[in-house]
Amino acid sequence: xxxxxxxxxxxxxxxxxxxxxxxxxxxxxxxxxxxxxxxxxxxxxxxxxxxxxxxxxxxxxxxxxxxxxxxxxxxxxxxxxxxxxxxxxxxxxxxxxxxxxxxxxxxxxxxxxxxxxxxx
Numbered sequence: 001x002x003x004x005x006x007x008x009x010x011x012x013x014x015x016x017x018x019x020x021x022x023x024x025x026x027x028x029x030x031x032x033x034x035x036x037x038x039x040x041x042x043x044x045x046x047x048x049x050x051x052x053x054x055x056x057x058x059x060x061x062x063x064x065x066x067x068x069x070x071x072x073x074x075x076x077x078x079x080x081x082x083x084x085x086x087x088x089x090x091x092x093x094x095x096x097x098x099x100x101x102x103x104x105x106x107x108x109x110x111x112x113x114x115x116x117x118x119x120x
Contacts (some may be wrong), residue, residue: 019112037087037110040082049069059104063077063098064097084100
C-alpha cells in the first residue's frame, strides 16, 4: 500500500494551499486541504503535541522530549503520524529517536488562512 503525501506539505518557496477565508469562497480542493489540517489539530492531544514541537527551542523536538501528554507512547506515535500525514509536521530519524519540526511555511499558511485583511 502506498503512502500518499498530503498536498498541504508546503515548501518555503511554494504559496500556501488556500487563500484567507475572507478573500473568497473556497474551491472544493482547497476546502479539503484546509479541513485535513484543522481536523488533525481538532484533537487536544495532537494540538498539544503540535504546540510542543512548534514552541520547542531550536524549532524541532525529539519525541522523547514531547511525549508527556498523558497518553501511552504508542498513542503519541499515532498522533504524531496523524500530524505528519496532514502535512503539519516533518520528521527525521537520528539514531533511535525521531525528531519533529514544524516548517515555518506551515505556520505562515495557517496564519494566512485565518487572517482578515482590513477592507476599506
